[in-house]
Amino acid sequence: MSVAVDPRIDQISGDGARGRLRQRVEAPLRPGAWGVKGRLLVAGLSLIVAWGIFAWIHQLRSGLAVTGLSNHVSWGLYITNFVFFIGISHAGTLVSAILRLTHAEWRRPITRLAEMITVVALVIGASMVVVDMGRPDRLLNVLRFPHLRSPILWDILSISTYILGSLIYLLLPLVPDVAALRDSPSLGRLRRRIYSALSLRWAGLPAQRADLNKAIGIMAVVIVPVAVSVHTVVSWIFGMTLREGWNSTIFGPYFVVGAIFSGIAGIIVVMAIFRRVYHLEEYITEKHFRYLGSLLLVLGLLYVYFTASEYITVGYKLRVGDDALLSALLVGRYAPLFWAFAIGGTVVPILLLAFRRTRTIPGIVTAAILVNVGMWLKRFVIVVPSMALPLMPWEWGTYRPTWVEWSITAAAFSGFALVFVLLARFFPVISVWEVEEGWERVEAGPPFDGRVDGDGHLDGHLDGHLDGHRDEHLEPVTRANRLAPKGPAAATGDAG
Amino acid sequence: MRARLAAVALVALFLVLAPGGIDTAAASPAVSTELSISAPTATVAGRPVTVHVVLKDRAGKPVADALIRLVTNVTFIGADHEEVVDEAQTDASGKAVLTFAPTDTGAATVTARFTGARGLAPSEASFAFEVRAPIVAYHPTPVGIQAPWARSYFIVVPFMGVWITYLVVLARARKVRRAGARAPSPQGSS
Numbered sequence: 001m002s003v004a005v006d007p008r009i010d011q012i013s014g015d016g017a018r019g020r021l022r023q024r025v026e027a028p029l030r031p032g033a034w035g036v037k038g039r040l041l042v043a044g045l046s047l048i049v050a051w052g053i054f055a056w057i058h059q060l061r062s063g064l065a066v067t068g069l070s071n072h073v074s075w076g077l078y079i080t081n082f083v084f085f086i087g088i089s090h091a092g093t094l095v096s097a098i099l100r101l102t103h104a105e106w107r108r109p110i111t112r113l114a115e116m117i118t119v120v121a122l123v124i125g126a127s128m129v130v131v132d133m134g135r136p137d138r139l140l141n142v143l144r145f146p147h148l149r150s151p152i153l154w155d156i157l158s159i160s161t162y163i164l165g166s167l168i169y170l171l172l173p174l175v176p177d178v179a180a181l182r183d184s185p186s187l188g189r190l191r192r193r194i195y196s197a198l199s200l201r202w203a204g205l206p207a208q209r210a211d212l213n214k215a216i217g218i219m220a221v222v223i224v225p226v227a228v229s230v231h232t233v234v235s236w237i238f239g240m241t242l243r244e245g246w247n248s249t250i251f252g253p254y255f256v257v258g259a260i261f262s263g264i265a266g267i268i269v270v271m272a273i274f275r276r277v278y279h280l281e282e283y284i285t286e287k288h289f290r291y292l293g294s295l296l297l298v299l300g301l302l303y304v305y306f307t308a309s310e311y312i313t314v315g316y317k318l319r320v321g322d323d324a325l326l327s328a329l330l331v332g333r334y335a336p337l338f339w340a341f342a343i344g345g346t347v348v349p350i351l352l353l354a355f356r357r358t359r360t361i362p363g364i365v366t367a368a369i370l371v372n373v374g375m376w377l378k379r380f381v382i383v384v385p386s387m388a389l390p391l392m393p394w395e396w397g398t399y400r401p402t403w404v405e406w407s408i409t410a411a412a413f414s415g416f417a418l419v420f421v422l423l424a425r426f427f428p429v430i431s432v433w434e435v436e437e438g439w440e441r442v443e444a445g446p447p448f449d450g451r452v453d454g455d456g457h458l459d460g461h462l463d464g465h466l467d468g469h470r471d472e473h474l475e476p477v478t479r480a481n482r483l484a485p486k487g488p489a490a491a492t493g494d495a496g
Numbered sequence: 497m498r499a500r501l502a503a504v505a506l507v508a509l510f511l512v513l514a515p516g517g518i519d520t521a522a523a524s525p526a527v528s529t530e531l532s533i534s535a536p537t538a539t540v541a542g543r544p545v546t547v548h549v550v551l552k553d554r555a556g557k558p559v560a561d562a563l564i565r566l567v568t569n570v571t572f573i574g575a576d577h578e579e580v581v582d583e584a585q586t587d588a589s590g591k592a593v594l595t596f597a598p599t600d601t602g603a604a605t606v607t608a609r610f611t612g613a614r615g616l617a618p619s620e621a622s623f624a625f626e627v628r629a630p631i632v633a634y635h636p637t638p639v640g641i642q643a644p645w646a647r648s649y650f651i652v653v654p655f656m657g658v659w660i661t662y663l664v665v666l667a668r669a670r671k672v673r674r675a676g677a678r679a680p681s682p683q684g685s686s
Contacts, residue, residue, distance in 0.1 A: 148652070154651065157655050158655075161655055161658050164662060165662060168666070172665070175669075200672045200673040200676060201676025202672065203676045205676070205679055207675045208672045208675045208676060212668075212669075212672050214668055215668035218661065218665050218668070219665055226658055
C-alpha cells in the first residue's frame with residue numbers, strides 16, 4: 001500500500017523545505033489520498049474487529065465457559081495481551097518524553113508516532129481486562145467497593161491516570177499542526193471543525209508558544225514516573241502473589257525494562273510502515289532506526305540480564321514448586337514457547353543489532369518484529385504456566401485457548417492497527433511544527449563548541465552526531481551558511 | 497541356742513527386706529478387676545479428649561483410690577513405644593477422668609491401665625477413635641509489615657498529585673486558547 005502524493009512536492013526545495021514537509025505530511029489526510037488499497041486495509045481490519053466483537057458477545061451470552069479458561073487457569077490470552085499492550089505503550093513515554101527531556105533533537109520526526117502508539121496501545125490493553133472479566137458490569141464494583149490495599153485497584157488508578165496523561169501529551173503537541181490543517185481549504189468542513197476545536201485558537205503567538213511549550217514540558221516530566229508506575233503496578237498484580245514464577249522482588253524493574261524493550265520495538269515497526277507508506281524517507285531516516293536500534297540493543301541486553309537473574313536465583317534454590325515450574329519452562333510442556341522467546345525474541349535480535357553488517361533498516365526492523373513476537377510469548381509464559389502449576393498435590397491445569405479467545409486476540413491486534421490507521425488518516429504522523437522548530441534552532445544557533453549549555457545539556461548541535469558520522473550542520477555555522485537554505489536533513493539529524 | 501535365734505532373725509529380716517517385701521496376699525489369689533473406658537469416637541487433632549474410666553472388682557464393687565494411667569503408642573525415631581499421657585486416681589465410685597490431646601491425624605488408640613494393688617489384679621481397657629485434621633478457621637489477624645500510619649492516603653495522594661498536575665497543564669492549554677482569542681485574527685497561521 002502506498003499513499004498518493006503529488007509528485008511536485010519533491011520539486012520543492014531550498015526555503016520551500018517547510019512547505020514540502022507540510023505537504024508531505026498533509027497529503028495522506030486529503031480526501032481520496034488513500035486509494036483502493038487503503039480502503040481495503042481499513043475494511044479488512046474492521047472485519048476482523050467485527051468478528052472479535054461477535055466472539056465477545058458470544059462470550060458475554062454464554063459465559064467464560066466458551067474460553068479455555070478455568071478455575072485452575074483463570075488467566076490466559078487476554079491477560080497476556082493486556083501486559084503486552086501496556087508494554088508497547090511505553091514507546092511514547094520513552095521516545096517522546098525522555099528524549100524531549102534530554103534535548104535529543106533527532107527525536108522530533110518520530111515523537112508523534114510514539115505518542116499515538118501509547119494512547120492506542122493503552123486503550124486496547126485496558127479493554128483486554130474488561131474482556132477477561134467475563135462480567136464487565138462488575139468492573140463498577142471496583143469503584144463501588146474500593147479496597148485500596150488491592151493491587152487491582154492500584155492498577156486501575158495508574159492505568160486510567162496514564163491514559164489521561166498520554167491523551168493530553170498527544171493532544172498538546174498536535175495543537176499547532178491541527179491549527180495549520182484548520183486553515184486548509186482542501187479538507188472537509190466537519191474535519192476542519194474538529195481541527196478548529198483541537199487547535200485552541202492557535203495563532204502562533206509568542207505567548208501561546210511559551211505556554212504550550214511549558215505545558216508540554218510539564219507533561220514530559222510527569223508522564224515518565226506515571227508510565228514507570230503503570231508497568232510496576234502491572235508487575236505487582238503478579239509479584240504480590242505467593243505463586244511460583246511470580247513470587248519475585250525484581251518483577252517491577254523487570255517488567256519496566258521489558259515494557260520499554262517492546263515499546264521501542266513497537267515504534268521501530270510502526271516507523272518503518274509509515275515511512276514506506278507515507279513516503280517519509282526524507283524525515284524518518286536511517287539514523288532514527290540506528291539510534292532506536294542502539295536503544296533496543298541496550299534494553300535487550302538489560303532484559304537478558306534480568307531474565308537470567310530471575311531464573312538463576314530461582315533455579316539455584318529450587319524450592320518445591322519452583323522446580324516443577326522451571327522444568328516445565330525449560331524442558332517441559334512450555335519449553336517451545338520459552339525457547340522461542342529466549343532465542344527468537346532476545347538472542348537473535350541482539351545479534352542482529354550488535355553487528356554493523358546487520359544493523360541496517362531491514363535488520364533493525366526484523367529484530368524489532370522478533371522482539372515483539374518474543375515479548376508476547378514471554379508474557380504468555382509468565383502468565384499461564386504459573387497458573388497451570390498446581391498449588392496442592394494435584395495435576396497440572398490445562399489451558400487451550402478456544403476460537404473465542406483467538407478471535408478476540410486477533411481483533412485486539414487488528415483494532416490496534418485500525419485505530420492507528422484512522423488516527424494517521426486524520427492527524428499528521430510527524431509533528432511538523434517540532435521539526436520546523438528544530439530547523440530554526442539549527443539555523444539560528446551557534447556552532448557546537450563542545451561545551452554544555454546552562455541547563456547542563458549538550459548543545460543541540462551535537463544531537464544526531466553521536467554515531468561518528470560527519471554531518472553537514474556539525475560544520476561551523478558562519479553567517480554565510482547560516483543564511484543558506486537548510487534542508488530537512490539538517491533538522492532530522494540525518495547524515496544523508 | 498543363741499546361734500539358732502540369730503538364724504531365725506536373719507531369715508525374718510531377709511523376708512522383710514526382700515524385694516516386694518512379704519506379700520501376705522501372695523499366698524491367696526488376687527481379686528480380678530475390670531476397667532471400662534468411654535471417650536468420643538472422633539476428635540480433631542490438637543483438641544483435648546476427655547476419657548472416662550470406671551474400675552470395679554470381680555464383685556462389681558467400685559475400686560476407689562486406684563491409680564489409672566492413660567497410655568498411647570507413639571512412634572519416635574522409627575520405633576514404637578508407649579507414652580503415659582495422663583494419670584488420675586479413681587474416686588469413691590471407681591471413676592476417673594483423664595484427658596489428652598492427640599496430635600497426629602488418623603486412627604488412634606488409647607489404653608487406660610490399672611497396674612494392680614492391694615490384692616487387686618491389674619486390668620486395662622483400650623478405646624479406638626478417629627482423629628481428624630482441624631478445620632482452620634480464617635482469623636483476619638494482621639500479617640506482614642505493620643504500619644498503622646500507612647493509610648490509604650499514601651496511595652491516593654500521589655495520584656491526586658498527578659491529577660492536579662494535569663489540571664495545571666490543562667489550565668496552561670486554556671491560556672493558549674485565551675491568548676488566541678485575543679489575537680487580531682483567530683484563524684492566524686501556525
